Amino acid sequence: MEFDYSPRVRELQARLLRFMDDHIYPSEKAYEHEIATNRRNGNVWVPVKVIEELKPKARDAGLWNLFLPRSPRAPQGLSNLEYAPLCEIMGRVPWSPEVFNCSAPDTGNMETIERYGTEAQKDEWLEPLLAGKIRSAFLMTEPAVASSDATNIECSIRRDGRHYVINGRKWWSSGANDPRCKVYVLMGKTNLEAGRHEQQSMILVPSDAPGITVMRHLPVFGYDDAPHGHAEVDLKDVRVPVESILLGEGRGFEIAQGRLGPGRIHHCMRSIGVAERALELMCKRLQSRVAFGKPISSQSVWHERIAEARCTIDQARLMVLKAAYMMDTVGNKVARKEIAMIKVIVPSMTLQVIDWAIQAHGGGGVSDEFPLAKLWAGQRTLRLADGPDEVHRNAIAKMELAMHAGRPDANVAMPITRGS
Amino acid sequence: MEFDYSPRVRELQARLLRFMDDHIYPSEKAYEHEIATNRRNGNVWVPVKVIEELKPKARDAGLWNLFLPRSPRAPQGLSNLEYAPLCEIMGRVPWSPEVFNCSAPDTGNMETIERYGTEAQKDEWLEPLLAGKIRSAFLMTEPAVASSDATNIECSIRRDGRHYVINGRKWWSSGANDPRCKVYVLMGKTNLEAGRHEQQSMILVPSDAPGITVMRHLPVFGYDDAPHGHAEVDLKDVRVPVESILLGEGRGFEIAQGRLGPGRIHHCMRSIGVAERALELMCKRLQSRVAFGKPISSQSVWHERIAEARCTIDQARLMVLKAAYMMDTVGNKVARKEIAMIKVIVPSMTLQVIDWAIQAHGGGGVSDEFPLAKLWAGQRTLRLADGPDEVHRNAIAKMELAMHAGRPDANVAMPITRGS
Amino acid sequence: MEFDYSPRVRELQARLLRFMDDHIYPSEKAYEHEIATNRRNGNVWVPVKVIEELKPKARDAGLWNLFLPRSPRAPQGLSNLEYAPLCEIMGRVPWSPEVFNCSAPDTGNMETIERYGTEAQKDEWLEPLLAGKIRSAFLMTEPAVASSDATNIECSIRRDGRHYVINGRKWWSSGANDPRCKVYVLMGKTNLEAGRHEQQSMILVPSDAPGITVMRHLPVFGYDDAPHGHAEVDLKDVRVPVESILLGEGRGFEIAQGRLGPGRIHHCMRSIGVAERALELMCKRLQSRVAFGKPISSQSVWHERIAEARCTIDQARLMVLKAAYMMDTVGNKVARKEIAMIKVIVPSMTLQVIDWAIQAHGGGGVSDEFPLAKLWAGQRTLRLADGPDEVHRNAIAKMELAMHAGRPDANVAMPITRGS
Amino acid sequence: MEFDYSPRVRELQARLLRFMDDHIYPSEKAYEHEIATNRRNGNVWVPVKVIEELKPKARDAGLWNLFLPRSPRAPQGLSNLEYAPLCEIMGRVPWSPEVFNCSAPDTGNMETIERYGTEAQKDEWLEPLLAGKIRSAFLMTEPAVASSDATNIECSIRRDGRHYVINGRKWWSSGANDPRCKVYVLMGKTNLEAGRHEQQSMILVPSDAPGITVMRHLPVFGYDDAPHGHAEVDLKDVRVPVESILLGEGRGFEIAQGRLGPGRIHHCMRSIGVAERALELMCKRLQSRVAFGKPISSQSVWHERIAEARCTIDQARLMVLKAAYMMDTVGNKVARKEIAMIKVIVPSMTLQVIDWAIQAHGGGGVSDEFPLAKLWAGQRTLRLADGPDEVHRNAIAKMELAMHAGRPDANVAMPITRGS
The missing domain is CATH 1.20.140.10 (Butyryl-CoA Dehydrogenase, subunit A, domain 3)
Structure with a gap:
């Protein structure tokens, strides 16, 4: 048992703290100002320049994708224990994780694709996500049922030849309002007859597929959390190729x-x-x-x-x-x-x-x-x-x-x- | 000792509950919709029609100015004990007290003028307030000092011939953003040399006096609370006649x-x-x-x-x-x-x-x-x-x-x- | 609605407060000393002289049986609302209620007999209880079952000719260790076949009936609460006349x-x-x-x-x-x-x-x-x-x-x- | 950073858990019974045989003095981190630490003497304590002053030639009621003129020195915690040789x-x-x-x-x-x-x-x-x-x-x- 951070972690902490002091804290007012200006100008749902300008600096400083566990595509990956104290530092400024490509729900979606995706899925979606070029959303919660019991989920994923057809309503789909959000990881039911925990599947859905409507953003208390936000999303007869499924039917x-x-x-x-x-x-x-x-x-x-x-x-x-x-x-x-x-x-x-x-x-x-x-x-x-x-x-x-x-x-x- | 409401109170409760059921709850969506529409149209700081239309109904129902203690101008006034259970009912819908002309800070300001004002002050400000024609604000808290200790107040009220000259910055002046807000009850210091609790005075200030700037509204957890809101107000060499003082210097x-x-x-x-x-x-x-x-x-x-x-x-x-x-x-x-x-x-x-x-x-x-x-x-x-x-x-x-x-x-x- | 105590209550409060000041607080040390002496002398389960000497004084001061609701045997009875503030005052010194014949569980037992007992039962048990000559216990909780659900009770009350025969084990029978405790109000089951809430009956049991064993006292944290205490009581084939039942079988x-x-x-x-x-x-x-x-x-x-x-x-x-x-x-x-x-x-x-x-x-x-x-x-x-x-x-x-x-x-x- | 116990600790945990299962838990009833018997027989302030019989077994199992940090007299000492999980296990049965010679206040007193004592002090007091032959008490708190501020201490330690003369009243001197308690570590004031934190000294006092009176034990929520207990101790003109001081005057x-x-x-x-x-x-x-x-x-x-x-x-x-x-x-x-x-x-x-x-x-x-x-x-x-x-x-x-x-x-x- 030992309670000190490892030398590698301490070095990364120092580097990250310096980056926070040099770049993040001094940009807080500018970030707020940019959002306020966008809001006054009529569209707050656009990427923030402050963040985009900081991203290359973070990458240059070796502070990019720190969240990713070691894997073929992330040979320098950190363990959870190593990442945790870095994640804490980023947490001090809520918008800062995106600067380091470490923001939710992308991190979870990237890990999911990295762990359970096919190589084709990884090429299509994981690569641009790791590069910070696109963003993603996770569509699980539904407004109509108590989602505290995940078996309540009603969204249907029906096989139809070489496609799956998706119908359902999701909400709290954080980030779906962002124009850069290109892919959804969606949980639905492929088989209502299967066992209680084998009915569900996860599937990758391009955000521009026909039948998808981002209905509105959900405020949190009085905040819209723009430009990220939390969306309600309607899916009506959305068709995706069968190859979009993650791991296989019933493995959600x-x-x-x-x-x-x-x-x-x-x-x-x-x-x-x-x-x-x-x-x-x-x-x-x-x-x-x-x-x-x-x-x-x-x-x-x-x-x-x-x-x-x-x-x-x-x-x-x-x-x-x-x-x-x-x-x-x-x-x-x-x-x-x-x-x-x-x-x-x-x-x-x-x-x-x-x-x-x-x-x-x-x-x-x-x-x-x-x-x-x-x-x-x-x-x-x-x-x-x-x-x-x-x-x-x-x-x-x-x-x-x-x-x-x-x-x-x-x-x-x-x-x-x-x-x- | 007795724990039942009096017959008079029970009758008023019943009447008020009926009014809530008939008019207030059914208008909740319309109220929200009107505010949302105003906001989309670019100005949310305007009176709400839903409320204005309900006011005469409340007055007709004998549910008007219930808060006011018995006085020459309110012969039917209620005691605090009688008003309390009615106030509770109104509290269930935060915007409803205004329908009954019972909303803060007007109630407090009306009581203050009724209790400490001259007849001239009452004619000028109390009457239109009681009639629900104008609104008011209470200017006490200041951004620069810990207002938990009221002796910290810095706003100055300086006598200059037949006028007082007011300089200071106030915030959390709820309602000052409302265009109907016509008068402020302001607390400031008339004499820095007096005893700790005799330095302060209260004075009535018309909201359109030169030198007054309503700076901005202060959000509360992301809510602007429009059209009421909470304002920051700057007062620069604001002149009011000496007759505007309440009760006298040093009695704040x-x-x-x-x-x-x-x-x-x-x-x-x-x-x-x-x-x-x-x-x-x-x-x-x-x-x-x-x-x-x-x-x-x-x-x-x-x-x-x-x-x-x-x-x-x-x-x-x-x-x-x-x-x-x-x-x-x-x-x-x-x-x-x-x-x-x-x-x-x-x-x-x-x-x-x-x-x-x-x-x-x-x-x-x-x-x-x-x-x-x-x-x-x-x-x-x-x-x-x-x-x-x-x-x-x-x-x-x-x-x-x-x-x-x-x-x-x-x-x-x-x-x-x-x-x- | 009214929050002042009535004049009658205020008079009783004043009288009781005076009694506390004159007699109870000054006796606290003596009370503790007497108990400590009894304990050292080998028997702490005896009545406390300090209390016995104060009882006549309380009776003389008109502070006796204050708990009892108005009834034929208590024409001057107080309402619950009137008794409450007096009870509060007695509560300040835990042993003091006995001085006023207002201590648990006697008060509850007296009320039960007064309300549900026959005249014969009242003559036999209520009178000496009201006079403070004997004490009583309430036997409900059982060690073997979760008594939070009273239907769990297992103690049996079986009819046998002109008698009921009682078998069971009770605990937390407060006061049963006191030698003056002469009667138990006991809850048991007369009919296991009846509805869930009709199986139980209450019965009066003389504490000296054959078959009763007071097993031990139960400490509370490290206190034995002598001489009152909390007893575990065993009842083995205890026979009482059928007239001992309260109100009738199944009405417990x-x-x-x-x-x-x-x-x-x-x-x-x-x-x-x-x-x-x-x-x-x-x-x-x-x-x-x-x-x-x-x-x-x-x-x-x-x-x-x-x-x-x-x-x-x-x-x-x-x-x-x-x-x-x-x-x-x-x-x-x-x-x-x-x-x-x-x-x-x-x-x-x-x-x-x-x-x-x-x-x-x-x-x-x-x-x-x-x-x-x-x-x-x-x-x-x-x-x-x-x-x-x-x-x-x-x-x-x-x-x-x-x-x-x-x-x-x-x-x-x-x-x-x-x-x- | 690492959250597993070391192999050495895991081995000791296993051994100690086995000892608890084999010897401690099975003795819990016997322990209580022995105390109850002693109490009935009129003297509960005697050592408990159950413990004395288990001590050699603990020593044989290598579970003795585990608390002691590494030192010349404890070459196999454990670090605090190593001892902590073992101490936790002992804590499950409050009397069990004594079986392993790990009970308060002896552990603290032993550490104090080991760290700050002279070789002569160690020979006289530390050796028999380590051997579990005698016990000790720590005399710091005083009934007359708020001991939350240690500078309030009033007990005086006055130099008189080759002796110190101690006068004061201490309480919560845990273990002083135990007949095996042979030495006190006492805190008092040697110099009222010195700086706030240089007035105090610690000194070793044999419990049989003339002038010492163990007044009474202090109950804790009705428990006397016999045979250990918490004593009030009076010290009147108690003389000890100057060599009894720990580390020197003013270093308390x-x-x-x-x-x-x-x-x-x-x-x-x-x-x-x-x-x-x-x-x-x-x-x-x-x-x-x-x-x-x-x-x-x-x-x-x-x-x-x-x-x-x-x-x-x-x-x-x-x-x-x-x-x-x-x-x-x-x-x-x-x-x-x-x-x-x-x-x-x-x-x-x-x-x-x-x-x-x-x-x-x-x-x-x-x-x-x-x-x-x-x-x-x-x-x-x-x-x-x-x-x-x-x-x-x-x-x-x-x-x-x-x-x-x-x-x-x-x-x-x-x-x-x-x-x-």
Whole structure:
């Protein structure tokens, strides 16, 4: 057991921190300004120049596709444990992961194609994604059913000769509003007669296929999260070649199992970064403001809250790192309890820290003077995305009960849900 | 001791509930649609027709200016205890109080002018406000200082012959973006040499006075809250006649003391209504959605949360009613501990209930499918507006400690703060 | 609606407070000393002289049997709403209710016999109980089954000619160790074939009947709660005349329903008194101790906690008073949701306040320097006695869900459980 | 970074687990029975035979003095990181550490003498302690002052020729009631004129020195914790040779700093073991009890609580292990923030898990049917012992604030307190 980051990680951390200081933080105002200008000009759903200009710099700095596990197409890949502390740093500025081609849902989609795709699928979609030329979306959640139980999914994928015909309605398809979004990874049902976990399949769908309508974007609290956004997407008799299927019919659950671990751990690591930033802002604010003759930091409950924030952040980080370590060493399946645990622990922790920070900032905290209100809204979605807390807690509890009952807990699957 | 509403209140409740059912709930979609249309058309800062059309109906139904305490200009006035349960009902739809001419900050401003204004001030400003012809704003909080300590206020009100000259920057001036907003109640300092609580004065300022610039609106968790909104207002050499002062120089704190009680209790009652609505939505949603073969309402923690919600709502309501009763019977000053207590208790309770309701609604809960996300954002500001929780808890604690030490607690003032 | 105590109640409060000041608080050390002496002398299960000497004084002061609702045998009886604030005052010193003949479980047993007993049963048992000459116990909970579901009860009451024959094992039979305990109110099953809620009956059992063995006392944390205590009782072929049954065979549930309301509300009111005392001790301690150069009361989180304590105590008290009012006006059955709510709210609130007070007292707080540790232990049992929190929360939630679904909620019974 | 225990640790874990299974758990009833018998026989303050008989077995199994860091007298010593998981296992049965000569306060006293003692002091006191022949106590906390601020200590150590003369009153001197307790490590003041942190000294005091009176034992929630117990000790003109001082006059704070880290981390690790045991008992109980037709484990909030328990235990364990790692690699002083954090995190976490477990066990949970109530009481003291939570949170917050302000935080000392 050893709690220091490896020399390689420390070098990458230093390089990334420098890049953040040199390029990301100084661009925050420009980023917001560009979005505001686009909005005033009538179309906010366009790529952000600030990001596009930073991408080559990140690539030159060797800070590109850091998320990708070692593979033939990524010989320098990092382990989850190595990537985690880097992901945390990027998380401090929510738009920064795209600069490093490390943003959701592309990372999850790339991993899915890399792991389960054919070479032809990889050539067509993985390569431009790795190059940062196109973007992608993941279409799983549906508005009509409780997606916390993934077997509820109703979208149909029907075989018709050399094609599959897709019909359904999806929402929370993040990034589908972006004009660069060229491919969807879609989950639907190919066989309603099969076993409960063999009905589903995953399939690659070009975003320009006839029959697809991006209906609207879904706001999160009052934010549209442009230009990324969260779309509702309608699919009506959308035809794709049979070669578009991933791994084969009825294997959608299996892929989802493999996919969910990394996606969740990335979210968690970014959230840790968010919590650290909120705590930093809180400490600085409290030391700079005076009320009743003393800095607010020395008054009332603030010591208590700062200490609690530090304690809970550090605990959460260690859990995430341990989960990453287990994914690397014993695999996502064995690590599923740890993954479920961080999925539950981290967003609630981060929300609490941001909430205290908001309280420390007064009216500015709920407005746009500081990034806190927007960070809060983003984190709040993570208690629902990829399955609500309640479903994951139930899974953890069942594994725990099985262990104490001496039962094998293999039948407690990681919840495959997208949360709404 | 008696826990039933009086016959008069029960009759008003019934009448108001009917009006809500007949006119308010059926207009909710139209209200949202009108705002969305205004926004698309390029100006969302205009009065809402839906509201204007309902106002005469409310007046005809005898549901107008219910908030106003009995006075020469309001012979049928209600007590705080009588108004509270009506205010709760209006709170269920955040825009509905305006239909009944009972919306903040007009109610507080009307009470202030009614209580402390000259007849001339009442003729000029109170009459059109009571008639619902103009609106008003309250300018207290400032961006540059910790307003949790009201003595920090920097806005200057300087006597110059027959005028006062006002210079300062205010923010969170809710409603100042509305074109009908014709008058500000402003707090500033007339004498920096006076005692800590005698430096401040309140003054009436016409919103069209030269030197006033409404800078921008402040978003709340991404919402602009149009057409009401929260403005930042700059005042540069704004001149008003000396007759505009309320009560006299140096009496700003005294007025603030009198004003804050009713304002806070109205907020609290509306919040109770918000919590009730969130609980209702939660119960209905949980019973209508099925996961893993059963209605979600019967699963996991939902019974626990529903019970907790019911318990905390009912407790909070009783506290608000008791505070109202005390304001009516022993006065705002003696009731200041109870007022501070509800100020602390209610918004946190309501936020928790809404948060559970959001969790029960999945992705729709954080978006605009349901009113929950917006209600949450609105309630979150109430932990800061009129002073952050922390300041009020300190005041409560000091009164409690004084009591147990056998000291008179008269010197523990109700915090006069506006929260940012 | 009105939040002042009636003149009659205020007079009784004043009289009772005076009695507490004159007789109860000054006897606290003597009470503890007598128990310690009895323990050293080898038998702690004997009546306490301090109490016996105070009883006539309480009777002379008109502070006797205050708990008893108006009835032919108690023409001066108080309503629940009138008794509640008196009960709170007695609660501040856990042994004091016995001085006023108002201690559990006698109060509940007296009410049960008064309400459901025959005149013969009243003559035999109610009279000496009202006179404070004997004591009683309530035998419901059983060690072998989850008593949170009262239908689990296994104790059998079998008719055999002119007798019932009782066999079973009970525990948490509080007071059965006291030599003055002469009668048990016992719940058992007379008919295993009847409907789920018609199998149970209640019966009066003389404590000296052959076949009864008081096995041992059950400690609560490390306290034996002598001389009252909590006994495990074995009943083997215990024969009682058929006239001993209460109300008739199969009516045990019905009686339990009627009995539980008052018992619970008394517990809750006493708990409010406990919380008030803990808060008082906390405030006094924090103001008297100095660390790092300042009274501890002005440091760190203490203001926050004191304010929270005051807020939660006052909220809880209002809920209890409202429940009492409803019991008086619409009856225990309609008030069952409110009764369940206070059952859940009050002990948790009180435990939190005591816990803070313990923390404020340092090592003395967990020991016997202050009454806090013992008060905590006593309150902790109340989250289990008469049914664990979880069962009551479920009942509240079901009623709430039924209301929002437009279903009558009459079928959601008040949990009849004794908690282990 | 690496999250697996080393092979050496895994081997020791396996050996210790086997010893627990073979010897400790099977002796739990006998241990309780022996204490109960001693108590009935009139003297419970005698060594327990069960333990004495197990000691040679532990020694033979190579499970002796595992706590001791590597040193000339302990060449096979373990690091903190290696010892931590073993300490956790012992923590599952509170009396078991003594079997392995690893029980508080002896471990802390042995480390103190080993680190700061002269060879003569080691020969006299360390050797018999390491051999398990005598026991020891640590005398720091005083009843008269708030010990959360260690500079409050009043016990005087006055030089008089070749002796020091000690006068003072100490309490919470755990183990001083044990007849085998032969030596005290005492903290007092040698110089009231010196700097705030140079007034204190530590000194070794034979427990049989004239002038020492062990006044009484202090109960903890009704438990006397015999035969160990917590004593109040009076010292009146107690004379010890000048050679008894540790390290030199005025160095008491310095020693306390060095001592506190290991003591705290041992407590924390044992607490983790306690939490694990409570969770295990809870899971087993919930699966074995049926209410309303289903195992309780599948009902209401239990999944939520089990999951929360697992999440918080695992987080806390990782924090403790990281703190141990830092103590081993960068030293107790640099690790003081991490040590303060686990001091705050662990007992509260453990108390919550036990509280849920109690709730799952019903009446048996608060009594002596299960070890839960006693475990709870023991853990509750840890929120006060070695300094109350509040003091440690303040220290953590000050370090955090200093970091964000760019100030060196070296002047924020680890609180040296003993908690009452």
